[in-house]
Amino acid sequence: MKFDVVGAGALGLMFGCKLAASGQGVRFWTRTNEQAKLLVKEGIMLLEGEGSSPMNITSLTAYSLQEASTRLETQMHADWIILATKQRHIDNALVKAMKPIIGHDTKILCLQNGIGHVEFLSQAFPKTPLYAVITTEGAKRSGSYQVIRAGKGVTTVGHVGSSSIWKEIDLQNAAEKLIDTFDAAGFCSLLSKDIDREIYRKLLINSVINPLTAMWRITNGELLESEERRKLLQQLCEEAIAIYEARNIPFEGDAYDIVSEVCRSTAINMSSMLKDVLQGVPTEIDYINGRLVEMAKQSGMSVPGHEMIWRLVRGLYK
Ligand SMILES: NC(=O)C1=CN([C@@H]2O[C@H](COP(=O)(O)OP(=O)(O)OC[C@H]3O[C@@H](n4cnc5c(N)ncnc54)[C@H](OP(=O)(O)O)[C@@H]3O)[C@@H](O)[C@H]2O)C=CC1
Ligand SMILES: CC(C)(CO)C(=O)C(=O)O
Known part of the structure; x- marks a missing residue:
């Protein structure tokens, strides 16, 4: 499966790192060029719990989101976008910057706490299936490419909003595959039919x-x-x-x-x-x-x- 992680903060780095370590294709889209360059140079270092040795993922692909339109000319769209910014980052400028990375089969997974983003994104991307995540995982960023898994939790995923061009069964199948992929990457995950x-x-x-x-x-x-x-x-x-x-x-x-x-x-x-x-x-x-x-x-x-x-x-x- 191919993932585009938008926002390489605490959750984005943690999910991206463990997905990449489990063999999935992961590409990061950062706010700044500096962070993208650091991720490519240094990889990600994830610390999981006391006493465990750090997980270090190298050979990463990372770009600034502003470069998306030029980068996507030669690369494939991902199956999933993991939107890992904060709520306050989700605005018209982000929507515009994300457009080039959304393909026909791309689905967006929103990790934010609070409410408001789902309605906003449903309007911004009416044809793209949206899923919300409620996670009790805890992640703490300790640098541009270092992150600590502060607590293991449960990640619940469910389809939100309406996406008229997708059949219910396809939305469900996509979510089930995602849950299996998350589980294999080390995130205890559940599918919810009532994510609201x-x-x-x-x-x-x-x-x-x-x-x-x-x-x-x-x-x-x-x-x-x-x-x-x-x-x-x-x-x-x-x-x-x-x-x-x-x-x-x-x-x-x-x-x-x-x-x-x-x-x-x-x-x-x-x-x-x-x-x-x-x-x-x-x-x-x-x-x-x-x-x-x-x-x-x-x-x-x-x-x-x-x-x-x-x-x-x-x-x-x-
Ligand atoms: N951390 C946690 O344990 C949990 C977090 N959540 C929720 O998940 C969401 C993310 O939280 P968290 O990971 O802690 O937040 P962070 O602040 O650590 O990460 C947000 C990231 O988004 C990046 N970003 C902002 N604007 C853009 C943009 N235009 N393009 C690309 N990247 C951008 C920021 O970049 P930069 O640093 O350069 O500004 C930053 O790296 C929040 O809504 C939070 O409530 C939910 C459960 C647990
Ligand atoms: C559940 C709680 C309060 C755990 O710290 C949380 O989600 C948060 O800090 O945002």
């Missing part, structure tokens, strides 16, 4: 854990360590569930219990939002709490907790 459910479940979890850990600068586990923190966790869960109920979005189980369980199981993790804040880069708050606030407004509801935490996190970045 997974997306909204993850959205709720992220909308509670991420901004609170980012504001308080604490690990996920520390969120449960005081009554004051637990109360706010509870309030954000209740507000999110009220929005879901108003909009008929299914959510199974007790939100507070589920969020608390994620805090416990990822206790020593720094949330992705806290990492962004500490690095001084914009967070994904607009695509997580911002979207919830927007949904609440559309339903004529007030969600003071989410609105306040959204503004507080936005205000951290000038």
